[in-house]
Amino acid sequence: MTDADSSTLEQESDDAVEAAGDLARRVAENVGEVIVGHDAEIEHILTAVLGRGHVLLEDVPGVGKTMLARSIAASFDGSFKRVQFTPDLLPSDITGINVYNQKTSEFDFRPGPVFANVVLGDEINRAPPKTQSALLEAMEEQQVTVDGVTHEMPDPFTVIATQNTVERDRTYELPMAELDRFMKKLHLGYPDSDDEAEMLGRVVGNHPIEDLSPVATLADLQAARTAVSEITVEEPIRAYVTRLAEYTRDQAQLGVSPRGSIALLRAAQARAALAGRDYVVPDDVQTEARAIMPHRIRTASADRTGEEIVGEALETVAVE
Template sequence: MAITHDVGDRLEELASTANRIREAIESVIEGKGAAVRLTLTVLLAEGHLLIEDVPGVGKTMLAKALARSIDCSVRRVQFTPDLLPSDITGVSAYNQQTREFEFKPGPVFANIVVGDEINRASPKTQSALLECMEERQVTVDGRTYHLEPPFMVIATQNPIEMEGTYPLPEAQRDRFTARIAMGYPEPAAELEMLDVHGGTSPLDKLQPVATTTEVRELIETVRAVYVAPAIKRYAIDLVTATRTTPELRLGASPRATLQLVRAARAHAALSGRDYVIPDDLQELAVPVLAHRLLPSVEAQGQRRMPEQVLADLVRTVPVPEMHPGSRR
Protein backbone atom coordinates (compact mmCIF):
# COMPACT_ATOMS: atom_id res chain seq x y z
CA MET A 1 0.00 0.00 0.00
CA ALA A 2 1.13 3.58 -0.58
CA ILE A 3 2.23 5.81 2.23
CA THR A 4 -0.73 7.82 3.55
CA HIS A 5 -0.69 11.58 3.14
CA ASP A 6 -0.43 12.22 6.90
CA VAL A 7 2.41 9.74 7.40
CA GLY A 8 4.11 11.01 4.25
CA ASP A 9 4.05 14.57 5.59
CA ARG A 10 5.46 13.42 8.92
CA LEU A 11 8.26 11.53 7.19
CA GLU A 12 9.09 14.60 5.10
CA GLU A 13 9.23 16.69 8.28
CA LEU A 14 11.44 14.06 9.90
CA ALA A 15 13.81 14.06 6.92
CA SER A 16 13.99 17.86 6.90
CA THR A 17 14.75 18.16 10.62
CA ALA A 18 17.18 15.21 10.59
CA ASN A 19 19.04 16.73 7.64
CA ARG A 20 19.44 20.02 9.49
CA ILE A 21 20.88 18.22 12.50
CA ARG A 22 23.12 16.06 10.31
CA GLU A 23 24.48 19.06 8.41
CA ALA A 24 25.15 20.90 11.67
CA ILE A 25 27.10 17.94 13.06
CA GLU A 26 29.02 17.41 9.83
CA SER A 27 30.09 21.04 9.88
CA VAL A 28 32.15 20.02 12.91
CA ILE A 29 32.93 16.33 12.17
CA GLU A 30 34.39 15.90 8.70
CA GLY A 31 34.15 12.68 6.71
CA LYS A 32 32.13 10.65 9.21
CA GLY A 33 28.73 10.48 7.53
CA ALA A 34 28.01 6.89 8.61
CA ALA A 35 28.77 7.65 12.27
CA VAL A 36 26.57 10.75 12.18
CA ARG A 37 23.66 8.83 10.62
CA LEU A 38 23.90 6.09 13.23
CA THR A 39 23.96 8.74 15.98
CA LEU A 40 20.70 10.20 14.64
CA THR A 41 19.24 6.71 14.35
CA VAL A 42 19.93 6.05 18.04
CA LEU A 43 18.50 9.44 19.04
CA LEU A 44 15.22 8.78 17.19
CA ALA A 45 15.09 5.22 18.54
CA GLU A 46 15.12 6.61 22.12
CA GLY A 47 18.39 4.84 22.75
CA HIS A 48 21.89 5.50 24.04
CA LEU A 49 25.16 5.55 22.14
CA LEU A 50 28.59 4.23 23.07
CA ILE A 51 31.50 5.68 21.08
CA GLU A 52 34.66 3.63 21.45
CA ASP A 53 38.02 4.44 19.92
CA VAL A 54 41.52 5.64 20.66
CA PRO A 55 41.99 9.19 22.02
CA GLY A 56 41.94 12.12 19.65
CA VAL A 57 39.66 10.90 16.84
CA GLY A 58 36.65 13.10 17.69
CA LYS A 59 34.53 10.97 20.04
CA THR A 60 33.68 13.81 22.42
CA MET A 61 33.42 16.27 19.54
CA LEU A 62 30.67 14.16 17.93
CA ALA A 63 28.76 13.99 21.21
CA LYS A 64 29.06 17.73 21.80
CA ALA A 65 28.08 18.54 18.19
CA LEU A 66 24.82 16.59 18.52
CA ALA A 67 24.12 18.19 21.88
CA ARG A 68 24.62 21.71 20.53
CA SER A 69 22.56 21.03 17.40
CA ILE A 70 19.42 20.58 19.51
CA ASP A 71 17.99 23.32 21.71
CA CYS A 72 17.73 21.18 24.84
CA SER A 73 19.39 20.74 28.20
CA VAL A 74 22.87 19.20 28.03
CA ARG A 75 25.20 18.12 30.81
CA ARG A 76 28.69 16.70 30.53
CA VAL A 77 30.31 14.32 33.00
CA GLN A 78 34.04 13.67 32.97
CA PHE A 79 34.41 10.17 34.37
CA THR A 80 37.41 9.75 36.66
CA PRO A 81 38.45 7.05 39.16
CA ASP A 82 37.33 9.18 42.13
CA LEU A 83 33.86 9.96 40.71
CA LEU A 84 31.02 8.84 43.02
CA PRO A 85 27.54 7.61 42.02
CA SER A 86 25.98 10.63 43.77
CA ASP A 87 28.09 12.89 41.53
CA ILE A 88 25.96 11.61 38.64
CA THR A 89 22.49 11.05 40.05
CA GLY A 90 22.38 13.82 42.65
CA VAL A 91 22.22 13.91 46.43
CA SER A 92 19.82 14.86 49.22
CA ALA A 93 21.24 17.75 51.26
CA TYR A 94 19.93 19.15 54.54
CA ASN A 95 18.57 22.69 54.31
CA GLN A 96 19.23 24.59 57.53
CA GLN A 97 16.47 27.13 56.85
CA THR A 98 13.63 24.72 56.07
CA ARG A 99 15.07 21.98 58.30
CA GLU A 100 14.31 19.45 55.59
CA PHE A 101 16.32 17.44 53.13
CA GLU A 102 16.32 18.80 49.60
CA PHE A 103 17.26 16.86 46.52
CA LYS A 104 19.97 18.46 44.40
CA PRO A 105 19.76 16.91 40.92
CA GLY A 106 22.93 15.59 39.34
CA PRO A 107 24.04 15.99 35.73
CA VAL A 108 21.92 13.03 34.63
CA PHE A 109 18.89 15.34 34.79
CA ALA A 110 19.28 16.61 31.23
CA ASN A 111 17.99 15.72 27.78
CA ILE A 112 21.44 14.76 26.54
CA VAL A 113 24.09 13.51 28.94
CA VAL A 114 27.63 13.33 27.57
CA GLY A 115 29.72 10.85 29.55
CA ASP A 116 33.36 11.38 28.66
CA GLU A 117 35.69 8.39 29.08
CA ILE A 118 33.08 6.38 30.93
CA ASN A 119 35.40 3.41 31.47
CA ARG A 120 37.83 5.45 33.58
CA ALA A 121 35.35 5.40 36.48
CA SER A 122 34.91 2.43 38.79
CA PRO A 123 32.21 -0.17 37.98
CA LYS A 124 30.22 1.07 40.99
CA THR A 125 30.00 4.56 39.54
CA GLN A 126 29.28 3.24 36.04
CA SER A 127 26.35 1.32 37.50
CA ALA A 128 24.76 4.59 38.63
CA LEU A 129 23.60 4.99 35.03
CA LEU A 130 21.80 1.63 34.82
CA GLU A 131 18.42 2.73 36.15
CA CYS A 132 18.24 6.04 34.34
CA MET A 133 19.26 4.54 30.97
CA GLU A 134 16.70 1.74 31.11
CA GLU A 135 13.78 3.23 33.01
CA ARG A 136 14.27 6.98 32.46
CA GLN A 137 14.19 7.59 36.21
CA VAL A 138 16.52 8.00 39.18
CA THR A 139 15.94 6.68 42.70
CA VAL A 140 17.75 8.47 45.53
CA ASP A 141 17.06 7.85 49.22
CA GLY A 142 13.90 5.90 48.40
CA ARG A 143 12.38 8.61 46.18
CA THR A 144 12.02 8.25 42.43
CA TYR A 145 12.55 11.17 40.06
CA HIS A 146 11.53 10.89 36.41
CA LEU A 147 13.69 12.16 33.55
CA GLU A 148 12.12 14.36 30.88
CA PRO A 149 12.12 13.06 27.29
CA PRO A 150 14.01 13.06 25.08
CA PHE A 151 16.74 11.48 27.19
CA MET A 152 19.94 10.16 25.64
CA VAL A 153 23.29 9.15 27.08
CA ILE A 154 26.24 9.50 24.73
CA ALA A 155 29.28 7.90 26.33
CA THR A 156 32.81 7.75 25.02
CA GLN A 157 35.39 5.22 26.05
CA ASN A 158 38.94 4.29 25.21
CA PRO A 159 39.88 0.70 24.29
CA ILE A 160 40.15 -1.43 27.44
CA GLU A 161 43.81 -2.24 26.83
CA MET A 162 44.73 1.39 27.47
CA GLU A 163 46.03 2.42 30.89
CA GLY A 164 43.65 3.54 33.61
CA THR A 165 40.50 1.95 32.17
CA TYR A 166 37.93 -0.44 33.65
CA PRO A 167 35.94 -2.74 31.36
CA LEU A 168 32.25 -1.88 31.23
CA PRO A 169 30.10 -4.53 32.96
CA GLU A 170 27.92 -6.62 30.62
CA ALA A 171 24.77 -5.11 32.15
CA GLN A 172 26.07 -1.61 31.38
CA ARG A 173 26.98 -2.43 27.78
CA ASP A 174 23.56 -3.96 27.24
CA ARG A 175 21.94 -0.58 28.03
CA PHE A 176 23.61 1.05 25.04
CA THR A 177 21.56 0.74 21.88
CA ALA A 178 24.60 0.87 19.61
CA ARG A 179 28.36 1.15 19.66
CA ILE A 180 30.39 2.87 16.98
CA ALA A 181 34.08 3.44 16.36
CA MET A 182 35.09 6.75 14.86
CA GLY A 183 38.25 5.55 13.14
CA TYR A 184 40.97 7.78 11.75
CA PRO A 185 39.81 10.35 9.16
CA GLU A 186 40.67 10.17 5.50
CA PRO A 187 43.65 12.36 4.52
CA ALA A 188 41.39 14.81 2.66
CA ALA A 189 39.08 15.14 5.68
CA GLU A 190 42.04 15.56 8.00
CA LEU A 191 43.45 18.27 5.74
CA GLU A 192 40.11 20.08 5.82
CA MET A 193 40.09 19.69 9.60
CA LEU A 194 43.44 21.50 9.81
CA ASP A 195 41.97 24.40 7.83
CA VAL A 196 38.65 24.56 9.72
CA HIS A 197 39.96 23.87 13.23
CA GLY A 198 43.19 25.76 12.82
CA GLY A 199 42.00 29.04 14.35
CA THR A 200 38.89 28.44 16.44
CA SER A 201 36.75 25.43 17.22
CA PRO A 202 33.70 25.12 14.91
CA LEU A 203 31.71 24.10 18.00
CA ASP A 204 31.83 27.73 19.10
CA LYS A 205 29.83 28.74 16.01
CA LEU A 206 27.36 25.84 16.10
CA GLN A 207 23.80 26.98 16.75
CA PRO A 208 20.75 24.80 17.55
CA VAL A 209 18.83 23.78 14.43
CA ALA A 210 16.03 21.83 16.15
CA THR A 211 14.01 22.13 19.34
CA THR A 212 13.22 19.59 22.01
CA THR A 213 9.59 19.58 20.88
CA GLU A 214 10.61 18.78 17.31
CA VAL A 215 12.75 15.86 18.48
CA ARG A 216 9.83 14.50 20.53
CA GLU A 217 7.62 14.69 17.43
CA LEU A 218 10.23 12.86 15.36
CA ILE A 219 10.36 10.11 17.98
CA GLU A 220 6.56 9.77 17.80
CA THR A 221 6.82 9.45 14.01
CA VAL A 222 9.41 6.68 14.36
CA ARG A 223 7.18 4.79 16.79
CA ALA A 224 4.51 4.60 14.07
CA VAL A 225 6.81 2.89 11.55
CA TYR A 226 5.36 -0.51 10.65
CA VAL A 227 7.23 -3.73 11.44
CA ALA A 228 5.77 -6.78 9.69
CA PRO A 229 5.52 -10.08 11.59
CA ALA A 230 8.07 -11.61 9.22
CA ILE A 231 10.53 -8.82 10.08
CA LYS A 232 10.01 -9.38 13.80
CA ARG A 233 10.70 -13.10 13.35
CA TYR A 234 13.82 -12.23 11.34
CA ALA A 235 15.08 -10.04 14.18
CA ILE A 236 14.51 -12.89 16.63
CA ASP A 237 16.29 -15.33 14.28
CA LEU A 238 19.33 -13.02 14.14
CA VAL A 239 19.48 -12.70 17.91
CA THR A 240 18.86 -16.41 18.47
CA ALA A 241 21.78 -17.22 16.17
CA THR A 242 24.10 -15.33 18.53
CA ARG A 243 22.91 -17.52 21.43
CA THR A 244 23.43 -20.84 19.65
CA THR A 245 26.71 -20.38 17.79
CA PRO A 246 29.68 -22.09 19.52
CA GLU A 247 31.85 -19.07 18.71
CA LEU A 248 30.07 -16.94 21.33
CA ARG A 249 29.80 -17.68 25.05
CA LEU A 250 27.36 -14.82 25.61
CA GLY A 251 24.68 -14.06 23.05
CA ALA A 252 22.41 -11.06 22.70
CA SER A 253 19.67 -10.47 25.28
CA PRO A 254 15.92 -9.95 24.70
CA ARG A 255 16.62 -6.26 25.35
CA ALA A 256 18.94 -6.38 22.34
CA THR A 257 16.10 -7.71 20.16
CA LEU A 258 13.85 -4.86 21.25
CA GLN A 259 16.51 -2.23 20.61
CA LEU A 260 17.38 -3.73 17.22
CA VAL A 261 13.77 -3.36 16.12
CA ARG A 262 13.53 0.18 17.53
CA ALA A 263 16.70 1.19 15.72
CA ALA A 264 15.40 -0.42 12.52
CA ARG A 265 12.27 1.73 12.75
CA ALA A 266 14.39 4.87 13.02
CA HIS A 267 16.65 3.71 10.19
CA ALA A 268 13.62 3.13 7.96
CA ALA A 269 12.16 6.55 8.78
CA LEU A 270 15.46 8.27 7.97
CA SER A 271 15.35 6.44 4.63
CA GLY A 272 11.88 7.85 3.91
CA ARG A 273 9.96 4.63 4.57
CA ASP A 274 7.11 3.95 6.98
CA TYR A 275 7.95 0.24 7.12
CA VAL A 276 11.02 -1.80 8.04
CA ILE A 277 12.77 -4.10 5.55
CA PRO A 278 15.41 -6.80 6.17
CA ASP A 279 18.14 -4.43 4.96
CA ASP A 280 17.50 -2.19 7.98
CA LEU A 281 18.17 -5.04 10.39
CA GLN A 282 21.20 -6.26 8.44
CA GLU A 283 22.82 -2.82 8.40
CA LEU A 284 22.26 -2.29 12.12
CA ALA A 285 23.05 -5.81 13.36
CA VAL A 286 26.76 -5.20 14.03
CA PRO A 287 26.56 -1.76 15.71
CA VAL A 288 23.51 -2.78 17.79
CA LEU A 289 24.49 -6.32 18.79
CA ALA A 290 28.28 -6.76 18.66
CA HIS A 291 29.17 -4.90 21.87
CA ARG A 292 26.84 -7.19 23.87
CA LEU A 293 28.55 -10.41 22.76
CA LEU A 294 31.46 -12.30 24.31
CA PRO A 295 33.58 -14.64 22.18
CA SER A 296 34.27 -18.23 23.20
CA VAL A 297 37.76 -19.36 24.18
CA GLU A 298 38.14 -21.02 20.78
CA ALA A 299 37.12 -17.88 18.93
CA GLN A 300 39.56 -15.83 21.00
CA GLY A 301 42.31 -18.30 20.13
CA GLN A 302 41.52 -17.78 16.45
CA ARG A 303 41.32 -14.02 17.01
CA ARG A 304 37.72 -13.97 15.84
CA MET A 305 36.07 -10.80 17.08
CA PRO A 306 32.31 -10.71 17.84
CA GLU A 307 31.88 -8.30 14.91
CA GLN A 308 33.28 -10.93 12.53
CA VAL A 309 31.16 -13.71 13.98
CA LEU A 310 28.06 -11.53 13.79
CA ALA A 311 28.74 -10.52 10.18
CA ASP A 312 28.95 -14.22 9.24
CA LEU A 313 25.68 -14.94 11.05
CA VAL A 314 23.92 -12.13 9.18
CA ARG A 315 24.99 -13.73 5.91
CA THR A 316 23.77 -17.19 6.92
CA VAL A 317 20.43 -16.49 8.66
CA PRO A 318 17.63 -16.88 6.05
CA VAL A 319 16.11 -13.58 4.94
CA PRO A 320 12.29 -13.50 4.91
CA GLU A 321 10.45 -12.95 1.66
CA MET A 322 8.57 -9.68 1.80
CA HIS A 323 5.14 -9.63 0.19
CA PRO A 324 3.59 -6.37 -1.08
CA GLY A 325 0.98 -6.47 1.68
CA SER A 326 3.64 -6.51 4.38
CA ARG A 327 5.06 -3.22 3.14
CA ARG A 328 1.84 -1.38 3.65
Protein backbone atom coordinates (compact mmCIF):
# COMPACT_ATOMS: atom_id res chain seq x y z
CA MET A 1 0.00 0.00 0.00
CA THR A 2 1.49 3.32 -1.00
CA ASP A 3 1.36 6.55 0.94
CA ALA A 4 -1.13 8.04 -1.45
CA ASP A 5 -3.39 5.04 -0.93
CA SER A 6 -3.31 5.23 2.81
CA SER A 7 -4.12 8.92 2.78
CA THR A 8 -7.37 8.25 1.00
CA LEU A 9 -8.36 5.80 3.68
CA GLU A 10 -7.43 7.80 6.71
CA GLN A 11 -10.30 8.42 9.09
CA GLU A 12 -10.06 12.14 9.15
CA SER A 13 -12.77 12.87 11.69
CA ASP A 14 -12.44 16.31 13.19
CA ASP A 15 -11.59 17.09 16.76
CA ALA A 16 -15.12 18.03 17.80
CA VAL A 17 -16.43 14.60 16.81
CA GLU A 18 -13.47 13.04 18.55
CA ALA A 19 -14.30 15.03 21.68
CA ALA A 20 -17.97 14.05 21.55
CA GLY A 21 -17.03 10.38 21.31
CA ASP A 22 -14.59 10.86 24.13
CA LEU A 23 -17.20 12.44 26.34
CA ALA A 24 -19.62 9.62 25.75
CA ARG A 25 -16.98 7.04 26.58
CA ARG A 26 -16.03 8.87 29.77
CA VAL A 27 -19.64 9.03 30.90
CA ALA A 28 -20.22 5.39 30.03
CA GLU A 29 -17.18 4.38 32.07
CA ASN A 30 -18.37 6.46 34.97
CA VAL A 31 -21.84 4.95 34.87
CA GLY A 32 -20.21 1.53 34.70
CA GLU A 33 -18.90 2.17 38.21
CA VAL A 34 -22.45 1.91 39.46
CA ILE A 35 -24.32 -0.18 36.94
CA VAL A 36 -23.13 -3.67 36.25
CA GLY A 37 -23.74 -4.84 32.66
CA HIS A 38 -26.32 -3.08 30.50
CA ASP A 39 -23.53 -1.60 28.39
CA ALA A 40 -25.78 -1.42 25.33
CA GLU A 41 -28.50 0.40 27.22
CA ILE A 42 -26.02 2.86 28.61
CA GLU A 43 -24.77 3.58 25.10
CA HIS A 44 -28.35 4.03 23.93
CA ILE A 45 -29.04 6.56 26.66
CA LEU A 46 -25.86 8.41 25.82
CA THR A 47 -26.65 8.59 22.11
CA ALA A 48 -30.09 9.87 23.04
CA VAL A 49 -28.56 12.55 25.23
CA LEU A 50 -26.10 13.51 22.47
CA GLY A 51 -28.92 13.48 19.92
CA ARG A 52 -31.08 15.84 21.99
CA GLY A 53 -33.61 13.15 22.79
CA HIS A 54 -35.43 11.85 25.86
CA VAL A 55 -35.52 8.28 27.04
CA LEU A 56 -38.26 6.09 28.45
CA LEU A 57 -37.10 3.09 30.45
CA GLU A 58 -39.75 0.44 30.75
CA ASP A 59 -39.43 -2.63 32.91
CA VAL A 60 -40.47 -4.44 36.01
CA PRO A 61 -39.54 -2.70 39.27
CA GLY A 62 -36.18 -3.18 40.83
CA VAL A 63 -33.93 -3.77 37.80
CA GLY A 64 -32.05 -0.50 38.26
CA LYS A 65 -33.93 1.92 36.06
CA THR A 66 -33.72 4.74 38.54
CA MET A 67 -30.15 3.96 39.48
CA LEU A 68 -29.14 4.08 35.83
CA ALA A 69 -30.82 7.43 35.30
CA ARG A 70 -29.27 8.81 38.44
CA SER A 71 -25.81 7.63 37.49
CA ILE A 72 -26.02 9.34 34.14
CA ALA A 73 -27.26 12.52 35.70
CA ALA A 74 -24.50 12.40 38.26
CA SER A 75 -21.86 12.13 35.56
CA PHE A 76 -22.59 15.67 34.41
CA ASP A 77 -22.06 18.70 36.54
CA GLY A 78 -25.50 20.10 35.72
CA SER A 79 -28.61 20.14 37.88
CA PHE A 80 -30.56 16.95 38.46
CA LYS A 81 -34.17 16.67 39.68
CA ARG A 82 -36.30 13.69 40.34
CA VAL A 83 -40.10 13.60 40.14
CA GLN A 84 -41.94 10.63 41.58
CA PHE A 85 -45.18 10.40 39.61
CA THR A 86 -48.20 9.41 41.68
CA PRO A 87 -51.92 9.37 40.91
CA ASP A 88 -52.45 12.56 42.91
CA LEU A 89 -49.59 14.51 41.39
CA LEU A 90 -50.73 17.83 39.85
CA PRO A 91 -49.26 19.53 36.80
CA SER A 92 -48.11 22.43 38.90
CA ASP A 93 -46.16 20.02 41.05
CA ILE A 94 -43.99 19.51 37.98
CA THR A 95 -43.92 22.88 36.25
CA GLY A 96 -43.94 25.11 39.31
CA ILE A 97 -46.38 27.76 40.54
CA ASN A 98 -46.72 31.53 40.82
CA VAL A 99 -46.57 32.59 44.45
CA TYR A 100 -47.81 36.03 45.65
CA ASN A 101 -44.93 38.02 47.00
CA GLN A 102 -46.19 40.38 49.62
CA LYS A 103 -43.11 42.55 49.56
CA THR A 104 -43.27 43.31 45.89
CA SER A 105 -47.04 42.74 45.61
CA GLU A 106 -46.32 40.57 42.60
CA PHE A 107 -46.51 36.95 41.76
CA ASP A 108 -43.13 35.28 41.77
CA PHE A 109 -42.61 32.16 39.70
CA ARG A 110 -41.36 29.29 41.78
CA PRO A 111 -39.97 26.76 39.26
CA GLY A 112 -41.00 23.13 39.60
CA PRO A 113 -38.65 20.14 39.45
CA VAL A 114 -38.79 20.04 35.65
CA PHE A 115 -36.36 22.96 35.54
CA ALA A 116 -33.15 20.95 35.63
CA ASN A 117 -30.58 19.69 33.12
CA VAL A 118 -31.48 16.09 33.78
CA VAL A 119 -34.98 15.22 35.00
CA LEU A 120 -35.81 11.74 36.17
CA GLY A 121 -39.55 11.09 35.88
CA ASP A 122 -40.08 8.00 37.95
CA GLU A 123 -43.06 5.77 37.19
CA ILE A 124 -44.47 8.33 34.81
CA ASN A 125 -47.45 6.11 34.02
CA ARG A 126 -48.82 6.38 37.56
CA ALA A 127 -49.85 10.02 37.12
CA PRO A 128 -53.04 11.02 35.28
CA PRO A 129 -52.68 12.21 31.65
CA LYS A 130 -53.04 15.86 32.57
CA THR A 131 -49.98 15.69 34.76
CA GLN A 132 -48.06 13.59 32.24
CA SER A 133 -48.72 16.18 29.56
CA ALA A 134 -47.16 18.92 31.65
CA LEU A 135 -43.86 17.05 31.43
CA LEU A 136 -44.37 16.20 27.81
CA GLU A 137 -44.90 19.84 26.85
CA ALA A 138 -41.58 20.69 28.43
CA MET A 139 -39.93 17.83 26.53
CA GLU A 140 -41.25 18.82 23.13
CA GLU A 141 -41.29 22.60 23.32
CA GLN A 142 -38.23 23.12 25.52
CA GLN A 143 -40.43 25.54 27.50
CA VAL A 144 -43.16 25.59 30.13
CA THR A 145 -46.14 27.93 30.27
CA VAL A 146 -47.56 28.79 33.68
CA ASP A 147 -50.47 31.22 33.97
CA GLY A 148 -49.83 32.53 30.51
CA VAL A 149 -46.14 33.16 31.09
CA THR A 150 -43.64 31.07 29.15
CA HIS A 151 -40.49 29.91 30.89
CA GLU A 152 -37.54 28.55 28.87
CA MET A 153 -36.06 25.25 29.93
CA PRO A 154 -32.36 25.06 30.79
CA ASP A 155 -30.01 23.81 28.12
CA PRO A 156 -29.20 21.01 27.97
CA PHE A 157 -32.44 19.47 29.08
CA THR A 158 -32.93 15.72 29.12
CA VAL A 159 -35.77 13.69 30.55
CA ILE A 160 -35.25 10.11 31.54
CA ALA A 161 -38.58 8.60 32.47
CA THR A 162 -39.30 5.16 33.76
CA GLN A 163 -42.49 3.21 33.68
CA ASN A 164 -43.65 0.01 35.29
CA THR A 165 -45.03 -2.86 33.33
CA VAL A 166 -46.64 -4.45 36.40
CA GLU A 167 -49.86 -3.32 38.07
CA ARG A 168 -51.26 -2.14 34.77
CA ASP A 169 -54.71 -1.63 36.27
CA ARG A 170 -53.44 1.19 38.39
CA THR A 171 -51.59 3.04 35.67
CA TYR A 172 -52.40 5.53 32.93
CA GLU A 173 -50.78 4.27 29.78
CA LEU A 174 -49.08 6.97 27.74
CA PRO A 175 -50.97 7.80 24.56
CA MET A 176 -49.23 7.17 21.23
CA ALA A 177 -48.76 10.88 20.59
CA GLU A 178 -46.87 11.26 23.81
CA LEU A 179 -44.82 8.12 23.46
CA ASP A 180 -43.66 9.57 20.17
CA ARG A 181 -41.92 12.36 22.05
CA PHE A 182 -39.53 9.96 23.67
CA MET A 183 -36.67 9.35 21.31
CA LYS A 184 -36.16 5.88 22.69
CA LYS A 185 -37.90 3.34 24.79
CA LEU A 186 -35.52 0.88 26.37
CA HIS A 187 -35.92 -2.31 28.37
CA LEU A 188 -33.30 -3.17 30.90
CA GLY A 189 -34.23 -6.71 31.80
CA TYR A 190 -32.79 -8.75 34.61
CA PRO A 191 -29.01 -8.90 34.88
CA ASP A 192 -27.42 -12.29 34.20
CA SER A 193 -26.19 -14.18 37.25
CA ASP A 194 -22.52 -13.06 37.05
CA ASP A 195 -23.54 -9.43 36.74
CA GLU A 196 -26.00 -9.73 39.56
CA ALA A 197 -23.40 -11.30 41.86
CA GLU A 198 -20.98 -8.52 41.10
CA MET A 199 -23.65 -5.92 41.69
CA LEU A 200 -24.43 -7.43 45.07
CA GLY A 201 -20.77 -7.22 45.93
CA ARG A 202 -20.67 -3.53 45.10
CA VAL A 203 -23.64 -2.47 47.19
CA VAL A 204 -22.25 -3.97 50.33
CA GLY A 205 -21.11 -1.04 52.43
CA ASN A 206 -21.18 2.35 50.78
CA HIS A 207 -23.41 2.49 47.67
CA PRO A 208 -21.17 3.46 44.75
CA ILE A 209 -23.60 6.14 43.59
CA GLU A 210 -22.64 8.18 46.59
CA ASP A 211 -19.03 8.31 45.33
CA LEU A 212 -19.90 9.17 41.74
CA SER A 213 -18.49 12.49 40.61
CA PRO A 214 -19.17 14.38 37.39
CA VAL A 215 -16.84 13.61 34.46
CA ALA A 216 -18.22 16.17 32.01
CA THR A 217 -19.33 19.75 32.15
CA LEU A 218 -22.50 21.10 30.62
CA ALA A 219 -20.36 23.07 28.19
CA ASP A 220 -18.75 19.81 27.08
CA LEU A 221 -22.16 18.32 26.52
CA GLN A 222 -23.36 21.33 24.55
CA ALA A 223 -20.27 21.24 22.34
CA ALA A 224 -20.68 17.51 21.83
CA ARG A 225 -24.30 17.98 20.81
CA THR A 226 -23.30 20.58 18.26
CA ALA A 227 -20.61 18.33 16.85
CA VAL A 228 -23.04 15.42 16.59
CA SER A 229 -25.62 17.49 14.77
CA GLU A 230 -23.01 18.31 12.14
CA ILE A 231 -22.07 14.72 11.38
CA THR A 232 -22.49 13.86 7.68
CA VAL A 233 -25.65 12.08 6.64
CA GLU A 234 -25.47 11.27 2.93
CA GLU A 235 -28.43 10.73 0.63
CA PRO A 236 -28.24 6.88 0.68
CA ILE A 237 -28.65 6.95 4.47
CA ARG A 238 -31.58 9.34 4.35
CA ALA A 239 -33.18 7.15 1.71
CA TYR A 240 -32.58 4.07 3.83
CA VAL A 241 -34.21 5.66 6.85
CA THR A 242 -37.17 6.68 4.72
CA ARG A 243 -37.56 3.14 3.34
CA LEU A 244 -37.48 1.70 6.85
CA ALA A 245 -40.19 4.10 8.00
CA GLU A 246 -42.27 3.35 4.92
CA TYR A 247 -41.99 -0.34 5.57
CA THR A 248 -43.42 0.04 9.08
CA ARG A 249 -46.23 2.21 7.71
CA ASP A 250 -47.08 -0.51 5.16
CA GLN A 251 -47.01 -3.29 7.70
CA ALA A 252 -48.70 -1.76 10.75
CA GLN A 253 -51.84 0.15 11.55
CA LEU A 254 -49.71 3.06 12.68
CA GLY A 255 -46.13 3.24 11.51
CA VAL A 256 -43.13 5.34 12.34
CA SER A 257 -43.87 9.06 12.04
CA PRO A 258 -41.62 11.58 10.34
CA ARG A 259 -40.71 12.69 13.86
CA GLY A 260 -39.54 9.14 14.40
CA SER A 261 -37.41 9.29 11.24
CA ILE A 262 -35.81 12.51 12.43
CA ALA A 263 -35.10 10.93 15.82
CA LEU A 264 -33.53 7.94 14.08
CA LEU A 265 -31.21 10.14 12.04
CA ARG A 266 -30.14 12.16 15.14
CA ALA A 267 -29.46 9.04 17.14
CA ALA A 268 -27.53 7.54 14.22
CA GLN A 269 -25.39 10.66 14.11
CA ALA A 270 -24.66 10.28 17.82
CA ARG A 271 -23.91 6.60 17.27
CA ALA A 272 -21.36 7.56 14.58
CA ALA A 273 -19.77 10.01 17.01
CA LEU A 274 -19.55 7.28 19.61
CA ALA A 275 -17.43 5.33 17.08
CA GLY A 276 -15.37 8.45 16.39
CA ARG A 277 -16.70 8.57 12.80
CA ASP A 278 -17.82 11.83 11.19
CA TYR A 279 -20.37 10.21 8.90
CA VAL A 280 -23.27 7.86 9.42
CA VAL A 281 -23.18 4.33 8.03
CA PRO A 282 -26.13 1.95 7.71
CA ASP A 283 -24.93 0.04 10.74
CA ASP A 284 -25.55 3.12 12.89
CA VAL A 285 -29.09 3.33 11.62
CA GLN A 286 -29.71 -0.36 12.23
CA THR A 287 -28.42 -0.23 15.80
CA GLU A 288 -30.54 2.76 16.66
CA ALA A 289 -33.67 1.63 14.83
CA ARG A 290 -34.34 -1.17 17.32
CA ALA A 291 -34.56 1.35 20.16
CA ILE A 292 -36.28 4.15 18.31
CA MET A 293 -38.90 2.57 16.12
CA PRO A 294 -40.86 -0.13 17.95
CA HIS A 295 -42.69 2.07 20.46
CA ARG A 296 -43.96 4.28 17.65
CA ILE A 297 -45.69 1.39 15.91
CA ARG A 298 -49.21 0.22 16.64
CA THR A 299 -49.69 -3.18 15.09
CA ALA A 300 -52.90 -4.28 13.45
CA SER A 301 -53.11 -7.47 15.49
CA ALA A 302 -51.81 -8.54 18.85
CA ASP A 303 -49.79 -11.31 17.19
CA ARG A 304 -47.17 -8.94 15.88
CA THR A 305 -45.27 -6.54 18.03
CA GLY A 306 -43.54 -3.38 17.01
CA GLU A 307 -40.23 -5.10 17.67
CA GLU A 308 -41.06 -7.85 15.19
CA ILE A 309 -42.03 -5.39 12.50
CA VAL A 310 -38.82 -3.43 12.96
CA GLY A 311 -36.89 -6.69 12.84
CA GLU A 312 -38.54 -7.57 9.54
CA ALA A 313 -37.84 -4.10 8.20
CA LEU A 314 -34.16 -4.38 9.03
CA GLU A 315 -34.01 -7.78 7.39
CA THR A 316 -35.89 -7.06 4.17
CA VAL A 317 -35.32 -3.41 3.39
CA ALA A 318 -32.27 -3.37 1.17
CA VAL A 319 -29.19 -1.51 2.31
CA GLU A 320 -28.02 0.44 -0.69
